[in-house]
Amino acid sequence: MHLCLENHSKNLVALWQGKYKGLDEGKESYQLSEALWERIGQETAQAGDTVPSSFRHRTPNIWTEKHIFTAEDWAFWMIHIAPYVLRNRFNRPKYYKHFMKFNSILKHTIQYSFTEKDLDELEQDIIDYVKEYEIIYYQFLAQRLSACPLTVHALLHIPYDIRNNGPPCNNWTFIMERWCGSLLPAIKSRKQPFTCLALRQYQAAQLFEVVNRYNVTQLMPLRHDMNVPSRHEKRFSKSAYLISFLRNPIKHNHTPDMTIRKKIAKHLTTSFSGSIRAWLDILPQIMERWAKVRIGNGGDLIRGAIAQMSSRQSFHDASFVCYELFADANAHRPQAKEDFVRTVYYGRLEYILHCTIPSNIISKNTEPETILFGIITTCDTQGHNATLELTYFRSLTSYIEIVDLAAICTVVGRIQIGTTNPQWVIVDRSGSWACTAFTDDSLTVDAPQQEEL
Template identity: 75%
Template sequence: MHLCLENHSKNLVTLWQGKYKGLDEGSESYCIPDNVWEIIGKETALAGNTIPSSFGCHTPNIWSEKHLFTAEDWAFWMVHIAPYVLRNHFNCPKYYKHFMKFNSILKRALTKHTIQYSFTEQDLDELEQDIVEYVKEYEIIYYQFSAQRLSTCPLMLHVLLHIPYDIRNNGPPCNNWTFIMERWCGSLLPAIKSRKEPFTCLALRQYQKVQLFEVVNRYNLVELMPQRRDMDVPSRYEQLFKKSAFISANSIYADLISFLRKPVVQQYIPDLSIRKKIAKHLTTSFGGSIGSWLDILLPTMPCWAKVHIGNGGDLIRGAVGQMTGQRAFCDASFVRYELHADANAHRPRAKEKFVRTVYYGCLKYILQCTIPPNPISKNTEPEIVLLAVVTTCGTQGRDATLELTYFKAVTSYIEIVDLASICAVVGRIRISVVDPQWAIVDCSGSWARTVFTDDSLAAGVDVSQRSEL
């Protein structure tokens, strides 16, 4: 945390702003003008309104509020925001390419928002080679092998070279980082009530916590302590829907369960255009004609505004469930969904070739469609199909976890997909003023997100073993 986020990341931004220890650019030209930094700062601050709160705290303005940045802010900015807001703002592309190497190192090894739990020897060899190349290029660009610029090479730059060695000896960096210790220290700060005797207050706070653990352990009070809610059990505001036999064959995440969350309109009447799209979707999945399905579909169906994906998935708020007004909010309506698309769809006589394709769009709402018994789908009992009404983004099948992904605007085209096809909530950032476009922030992929929870008093914890540690 302190190595890459609190030190090296901060030093890089200070260098780009031309404020690093009174040094100029020397023989290079890596500084970004102040007027451009003002734009970058505004884009960073406004991004918090269109990035889900589950991704982290609202990121401050990198230009005027850099002093408010925490390690978590630095992590999210360097990994997810900086690649977009810094692009095309350097005088020479080599500075941006050099930064993207550091971005790749952060993604694979060090940040709180993208954790890699396992490494092969090949992964570590590649990481070590990338770090060595990054440090060498850093010395050429910023140090320039000048004694007057030696301050650009602090100890933290050299320590980067030791990261692969430390992983080989100590395991993934998330096993050794200081985020947990920082959170513990943060929990102790409210206990300091006396400026004269702060350490006495800290000791008393920890002594009281030990007393609490001992009382819980001695009198077996675990079941009376606050419990963390099981994320796969619906709350009173949610309704659980397990896997349906009517999930389309082109859905990839067909095994996910869904928790539909209020508000809900029980007797929602979709307009004719939506009904036709639903009929077309069912025709593609089960055969028949659009007209036949229009006759089979019920005239009303419940319309839900929110969904919580089971098995540790995201909470997604449809566009109809978003707050309106002047108050800023974290938009959680944009989603990533994946389908098996026919690569030969434009060739009618060619054999079907289905490939996994990534799409992004804005979830409008969810329809709980009940399919009555009918000869087309051959169901003998009424079956429920959960359908997502999505307005698409023109991302041309790009995957934002692998490459920078942009779109101009949300299209007016409405697509009906199985709710099981939606796999994650995503954020977006508005980039540029002259030719504005949106950039996708996708935190899914091959990494995991960190969630800190206090399990010390949760039910099922063996307190006697915990007290012995």
């Protein structure tokens, strides 16, 4: 992945900025103006406010701070941000289409698993991409030979390396690169750099010996086991919510208004039959209102909009979510038989209601039953799935939807694109690929050091 992220991605951006080894565009016109790059840089930097911190740290401005981009920054920008901020900004569509082929190659390369068919398709995609790259940037001119460094040819070997070594996310060397990066500040002498490195290694070994001999790790604050609720969280025994950890703040005596109660009643009629009037009589008047929820098994922390607004601190917005429901594909055909298909939706989680349904003859529960409802303001994304295609929306709709908390899959980010007629785009990283973020779990209880990238 170092080949794609730290080498080829940098070269592509340098070509688009007109800063690649003194090369001009030749007979092509792929360079973007400084005004466009300034706007792209602003949109990239502003995305930090609306992309959850669980995705990664804030991505720097790619126009003014490209020099501090790490491999994680390049990965997130190339996979999730660039498809939106570069769209309709090249003089000719073919440059954007060519980049999107590289975007697809990146996504396929960081998959968790491959079939032989996947590798054959990836190999052909890379061959097509490299051929087009030579036509656009090399142009088969001797004076432009510098546009074809070894890293471009090395892309062709990726499928072969995967066949021999397995998925790149299982064997990349980002931990080693982090360690080498920590050694660089130790070099204080240009004349004797290796002496400085040896001293740093010697001191690290001394520290490691002290920690082990005196059990210093027992005195260190360890991270809480993420699969066990903390003192600020609550988990319910119902199987559907075993991986849902409700988190403070909580309002115990919350009274939902009649609009919300009617929507909850309508939701229950769909689940258990009965009438809205009957369910309104059954529903309790007071329900607990929770502001946050954490999804277990390594899932995300979702901050409801009510927690986002009440907080005085500046947080990354983590209130937008992806949820899945079964929708009738024949809803527009009243006479047709119902055909329910799983459909992806996006919206902003406002808060969570803890509703205790008393025993009743409609749902046929003999004991009080707990149901957790997510109150979501919907986005009109036209049924698009952001893990498979570019997904836009203008603004939040006025429609409030009630969904079972178990239907919420993950937290998502959003980025605002454009100035005169701005629109929002969805950033959903829940696809079948590895998360391009380095995480150090060395302080987690009973967990070895791991990484994701």
